[in-house]
Amino acid sequence: MSSAATIFDFHGGIHPEQNKTQSLQLPLGKPKLPQELILPLGQHIGQASRPLVHVGDYVLKGQTIAINNGFLSSFLHAPTSGHIKAIEEKAIAHPSGLQDACIVLEPDNQETWCELHPLPLWQESTKTDVLTYLAEMGIVGMGGAGFPTQVKLQGAQKNNLEYLIINAAECEPYITADDMLIREKTAQLVQGIQILQFLAEANEVLIGIEDNKPKAIERLQNELRIRHLEKQIKLVVVPTKYPSGGEKQLIQLLTDQEVPSGKHPIDIGIICQNVGTCVAIYDAIVLGKPLISRITTLTGDALSQPQNVEVLLGTPIEHLLNYAGCDASQLQRLIMGGPMMGFTLENHAVPVVKTTNCILAGTAKELPQPAPEQACIRCGMCEQVCPASLLPQQLLWFTKSQEFEKAEHYNLFDCIECGACSYVCPSNIPLVQYYRHGKSEIREAREANIKSDHAKIRFEARKARQEAEAAEKEAKRLARTKPAPKKDHDKKVAAGTPEAAKPSTANDASKKLKIDIAIAKAKLKKLEKALTTAQEEERSESISQLQIEVDEQKNTLSQLETELSTVAPAPVKTAKVTNSEEAAIKQLKIDTAIAKAAVKKIEKAIKRAEDINAPELGELNQQLETATSRAAELDKSLTAAKDAFEKSSTEKNSITVERKGPSDTDQVASKKLKIDIAIANAAVKKAKKNIDAMKSDGLDESAIEASGLTKKLNENEAKVTALQAQLAQLTPSSTNTSSDTKAEAPNPLADQIKKQKIAVALAKAQLSKLNKKLEKEPENAAEIQIAISEKQAAQMVAETELSQLLNTQEKN
Incomplete structure (x- = not known):
């Protein structure tokens, strides 16, 4: 057995009786079609799928009957051809025993396939296209909670992956579905792993498998050797210990890395996929077949023919029990999943779903009633076997006393619910x-x-x-x-x-x-x-x-x-006078800026929605149309108001200019030159600051020259010199003004410019204050960002007003 990689260990773990040989005596079975297939719309974690069909519709095998209903959702396909009998609430496989929305399909026993569209050129396609295709094929994780595969792989693309781990451990007693799948579909599994590696681009690919599967290990080794993939895909055989098949435990076994509390494997550069998911990816990409069936273990002493079967999704459990020869008089307890992490089924009519890996029909001897709970004797055995390195005794006290905040502080949500602590507890808690x-x-x-x-x-x-x-x-x-x-x-x-x-x-x-x-x-x-x-x-x-x-x-x-x-x-x-008109124009400018910002924001949202094919796309397009129309209306009103204001201002300014004397004109020009000199000096300082920053970053003179900053610095310095010369020519005229000039009436335009400069400075100060607040209070980022957007719009309006006043002053 090949085990080139070093094998590590994880804390705790137990060695319960395996009971895996019972279901491996017979070959892979294929039950006949039942009278009806019950297809729950929520066969995965996240939002349930949205139906595309109606009662009475005829569907073909493999046809899409429900689409994803959000980011964390999946597609659903018809497992066979037939008519849609009902779309209603039915009992589903869940510990609660409650009902959920299901599509009921009545087979026509023709098994007529729809037209299949495989993706033969997947290596030449973009990864986004391949992920979209997998989403449309309804591929989800088949070894755990049913996490949509495309979502997990999208996260992998945003991180540099060190390891792609294929989980073939199958550590729980009784379950042999993955073992049988590896034996029966070895070539498909290896090709599916290659497709996953193309999408994930991990530095290493590891297959983790327990040493209690000798035939599956041998076939995997042969397939990797035939395809010359022994260096690209490493098969690592680990000792049998429960729960080595847990995602975090298998990662620790193969890489000696622990996933931090509250984090996911992707956060440390690792992604895990089940062998069943790999085969489903192969069927979708190479054959064009969506996920409509899976291998499930039928086992337990109440069955006369325990075995693994390849069963269509939606098949009632009762139909499978009859197929495997279930003795109803011996059946004490029916479990979906294994004896450690599975849950009891009260209703035998619930269907098989994408995550159903085992049906355990146990007798009273095999699965006896648990002994009465006794007081904790503080033996510490639960802590010794906990694979998540938790303190089960403290968590028990906190949950019993309703101190849930303390339980959460002790990492309650890191518990994988493997049942190892309950298994070893001498008090039967x-x-x-x-x-x-x-x-x-x-x-x-x-x-x-x-x-x-x-x-x-x-x-x-x-x-x-x-x-x-x-x-x-x-x-x-x-x-x-x-x-x-x-x-x-x-x-x-x-x-x-x-x-x-x-x-x-x-x-x-x-x-x-x-x-x-x-x-x-x-x-x-x-x-x-x-x-x-x-x-x-x-x-x-x-x-x-x-x-x-x-x-x-x-x-x-x-x-x-x-x-x-x-x-x-x-x-x-x-x-009112012109000041009121200016206020109205200013308000229109602010409204127009806000409206245009809203249009840009909706356009970005539409782009993101298009990337993930979100169902909200139609609503966003409608919002964009409304926002664009409003922005255009405001812009039109603003243009009309500006024209009217400029016309009245021109008439007023012409009268004002006639009343001004020569010394007044020189004074206005002098002020204008001083403002221009101040602006040019600011540009010089900014250019020098940028050049110093580039030098501190280690850039040479040629790079700085290429950036254009040196040229800009020289131009602004020359501009300052020229403006200062013009100001010097006006100085005598300005200084010779008599005391009569000082006694003249104040200049309204200069007062307006002064007020507008104060408004610009105030807006900048407020914006700077908000930016600092955003850094200090990231939890209030949404509210602060809205205020920043409004202040930026106000600053832009104030600067525009100042520019117009300065232009008017220059004309006068």
Whole structure:
């Protein structure tokens, strides 16, 4: 047996009776079609699939009947040809014994395949295309919780992988499905591993297998030798010990690396896949067949013909028991999975799913009733055998006393629920059941907090809507009681001067809605982050609830944005002077900048959604259309307001210029030159600073010259010299001004420029303060980022206003 790699060990572990020979006496069986196939829509971790068919539809074997319903979801295909009998709630294989949505397929016994589309040129395709194809083939992990394969491989592409580990250990007693699969489909397994290596690009590929599978080991060795892959794919034979097939335990056995608490193997550059998943990948890529069947072990003393069978998904367990000759009088307990980590089935009509690896039909002698629980004697045996290096005794006390925070602090969620502690406990304490209860209570508390936050958000949104409706009613009432405008006022409006469309109450409602929208966006980001965390941690109980809350929050945000579009901001009345017109234009500029930023944000979201083929794509496109239309409207209004303002400003400035004396003109020009000199000096300082930074980074003069900074520095220095010379020519004129000049009336344009400079400086200071706050408070990043976007828009508007004032001053 080849074992070139060094074998390490993990803490704890036990050696229960294996009982694997019973199901290996007969060849791989293939049961006949049952009368109906029951296909649950949730055969994997994450969101359940979304049906594509309707009752009465005729489907072909391999045809897609349900598609993925989110990032952490999968496709589902018809295991045979026939008619859709029902889409309803049916009992499923779950410890709760509850029902779930299922598609019921009535076979026509023709086994008519749909047209298959394999991917023969997979090596020439992009990895994204291959992953998309695997997602459409419904490939999920077949050795654990059913994690969608394309999602795990997408994570692998974002990290540099050291190891790709193929899990062939199959450590749990009674189960021999992987052993039989390796014997029967050795070539397909090796080719599937090669495809996985193409997608993962790991530095090393290791196959971990226990030494209690001599025939499977021999066939794997022969296949690797025939294909000359012994150096690329290393077969590592490990000693038999439970639970060496656990993902983290197998990683420690093969690499001597421990996955940190709360982390995943991908975080340390390792990815694991089951042998069943590798064969499913081969069938999909090379043959074009989706995942519609799997090898399952039928074992236990209640069966007269225990064996492994290749069974179609959706086949009722009762049909398989009859096939294997189950003696109902001897059947004491029916378990899906092994005796250590499996769960009892009360309903024999539940179907086989993608993760069903064993059906154990045990007798009373084989699976006796557990002895009564007794008090803990503090022997410490549970700690000695725990493969996760936990403290089971302390966790038991915390869960019993409802101190779940302490249990979580002691890494309760690192428990893999292998059952080793319960197996060795002399007091017959069902430790794993206590830990499962503790995990469930913690998850429920988390979900309750999320629901509470969601209820608060809905209450605030409802309150905001009510206030907006009240403000709109008040605005309409005031509009009806408002006196008719005067004739000269009408002329100004006709000339293009901005006019208030609604009373100030409507403007207040608009501001309130904008605040509510910012809050809703921040909470949406928070929920999306929680959803992503739940998906990464594979917390299936939280994922569905979080997905619902994300969808509801999106609807709330959409409603608020719709209400905002109906409550237009109240522009400033034209009866006031130019300052009011400027305020109206400034407000329009801010609204336009925000609208354009929203368009860009939605475009980025659409691009991300297209990459993962998200179902929200249609909704995003609709939001983009609305946002683009609003941005165009605001831009048009802004252009019209600017034209009107410039026209009135030109007329006023022409009168003002006529009243100015020669010394006043020199004074304005002098101030303008000083401002230009200050700007040029700032550019010189900035260029010098950048050049010094490049030198400190080790770049030579040629690189600095190529960057253009030296040229820019010389140009700005020359500009400073020229401007200073112009200022020197104006100095005598400026200094000879008499005391009468000082007594002149103040210059309104200069005052406006001064105020605008203060506004620009204030906006910059506030923006700098927010950026520092973002660094100190990353947990509030969503809210701070919204404020930063608004301040950036305000700064841009202030700088534009300053530039226009300076241009006007120069013309004058």
